[in-house]
Amino acid sequence: MxxxxxxxxxxxxxxxxxxxxxRKRAGxxxxxxARRCNMSQSQISKFETGKKTPKLVDVERILRxxxxxxxxxxxxxxxxxxxxxxxQDKRSSWRRGKEKRQAELASLEADAAELRYFLPSMxxxxxxxxxxxxxxxxxxxxxxxxxxxxxxxxxxxxxxxxKDFTFLLTEQAVRWxxxxxxxxxxxxxxxxxxxxxxxxxxxxxxxxxVMPRGPMNTFTVYxxxxxxxxxxxxxxxxxxxxxxxxxxxxxxxFEQHADFGAEARALLQQWADLYR
Numbered sequence: 516m517x518x519x520x521x522x523x524x525x526x527x528x529x530x531x532x533x534x535x536x537x538r539k540r541a542g543x544x545x546x547x548x549a550r551r552c553n554m555s556q557s558q559i560s561k562f563e564t565g566k567k568t569p570k571l572v573d574v575e576r577i578l579r580x581x582x583x584x585x586x587x588x589x590x591x592x593x594x595x596x597x598x599x600x601x602x603q604d605k606r607s608s609w610r611r612g613k614e615k616r617q618a619e620l621a622s623l624e625a626d627a628a629e630l631r632y633f634l635p636s637m638x639x640x641x642x643x644x645x646x647x648x649x650x651x652x653x654x655x656x657x658x659x660x661x662x663x664x665x666x667x668x669x670x671x672x673x674x675x676x677x678k679d680f681t682f683l684l685t686e687q688a689v690r691w692x693x694x695x696x697x698x699x700x701x702x703x704x705x706x707x708x709x710x711x712x713x714x715x716x717x718x719x720x721x722x723x724x725v726m727p728r729g730p731m732n733t734f735t736v737y738x739x740x741x742x743x744x745x746x747x748x749x750x751x752x753x754x755x756x757x758x759x760x761x762x763x764x765x766x767x768x769f770e771q772h773a774d775f776g777a778e779a780r781a782l783l784q785q786w787a788d789l790y791r
Contacts, residue, residue, distance in 0.1 A: 526597040531565035533591055534577060538563070541581050551580035571595050571755050601752040617665040624672045627737040631766050634684045635730035637691055638702065640666040641673060642682060642709060642717075647702045650693045673715060680715045683766070683773050685730055686722045689786055696790040703787035707780050718773030719782050726772055728765070736762050 538548050538559075545563070549556040554576070561567035562577075569577070574595040578588050624630065632639055640648055648666050652659040673680060689706065692699050710717040720726070734744045742753045742762040753759055774782060 526594055527568050528565055530568070530574075530591070530594045530598045531563055533594065534569075534574070535563040537578075537581055537583065537587075537591075543581070548577065548580060552576045568598050568754075569595065571599060571757060596755055596758075599753070599755040600758070601754075602749060617662060617669065621669050621672070623737055623741070623743075624669065624678075628677065629679045629738050630681070631736045631763075632680070632682045633730070633734050633766055633769060634682060634688045635733060636685075636688050637693070637733075638684065638688060638706070639682070639733075641670055642706060644698070644702045644705055646694050646698045673709065673712065676714050678714060681718065681766075681770070682716070683718045683720065683769050685720045686782075686786070689719060689783065690789075692790075700787045700790040703783050703790070707783045707787070710776075710780055710783075716775055717779055717783075718770060718775045719779045720769065720773045721782065724772050727768055730769075734762055734766075736766060739763060 538545065541548075543551075545559045546556045549559045552559070552573075554573070558567070559577075562569045562573070571592060574592060575588075578591060583591070632641075637651065638647060640651070643651070643666070645663060645667060648663050649659065652662055655662075672678065684706075689703060690699075694702065706717055709715055732744050732746060734742060736742045736759065739756075739759055740754070742759045744751045744753070744762075753762070773779075
């Protein structure tokens with residue numbers, strides 16, 4: 516499935532209109548369709564007015580109840596997958612305010628019990644020192660001092676023992692020097708220290724490790740309900756359970772090839788010493 520980013524906003528409206536049109540063409544009231552789908556009438560109404568975006572499984576149940584032909588099923592399910600995907604470009608985020616983005620991330624972290632981070636290229640702000648964070652924001656427009664402070668505030672979530680964190684970092688991510696050598700040593704020492712928290716696992720993948728697939732993007736999975744994927748120009752948010760499941764499977768595959776615990780700390784210490 517391919518689409519343009521601008522489709523993502525319009526797709527929710529298109530999906531709502533399509534579902535409403537299909538029901539009417541089938542000669543069914545919202546209440547009758549709801550009974551066929553084992554849903555509430557209000558739920559059907561919210562789907563058809565765009566007040567709520569149906570998950571792919573909900574759309575499939577509705578299409579089965581409507582006895583939709585295969586070609587129509589393919590069209591509407593593709594639309595549903597797009598509707599369950601969100602594109603957030605960086606320029607729009609900057610216009611809305613960088614602090615709002617930090618608040619959104621803090622909310623995602625607060626709502627999740629199990630968080631998984633795959634970091635192929637850089638260390639995430641949750642694990643970063645102030646100097647590393649400032650260097651990582653050097654390319655963003657405007658004064659970044661408030662964002663640095665907000666990122667450091669967000670790190671308190673790591674000490675919430677009701678949550679479990681797993682961070683997978685490639686050797687490149689750990690050793691990519693965006694600050695001078697002494698500061699890189701301090702940054703890697705921080706990873707060693709954080710890895711001792713009982714609710715936090717830091718795994719590292721050495722260069723040369725034979726992997727089943729390439730580390731294409733940074734991504735984060737919040738429980739089993741949402742995945743965010745980042746690139747240079749923005750991020751995509753996936754809410755479709757099938758997409759989230761795919762990212763969980765990729766994460767589990769990478770996790771099998773990573774070193775954790777004492778072995779990871781030994782590698783991190785070795786890399787920190789190289790910067791001293």
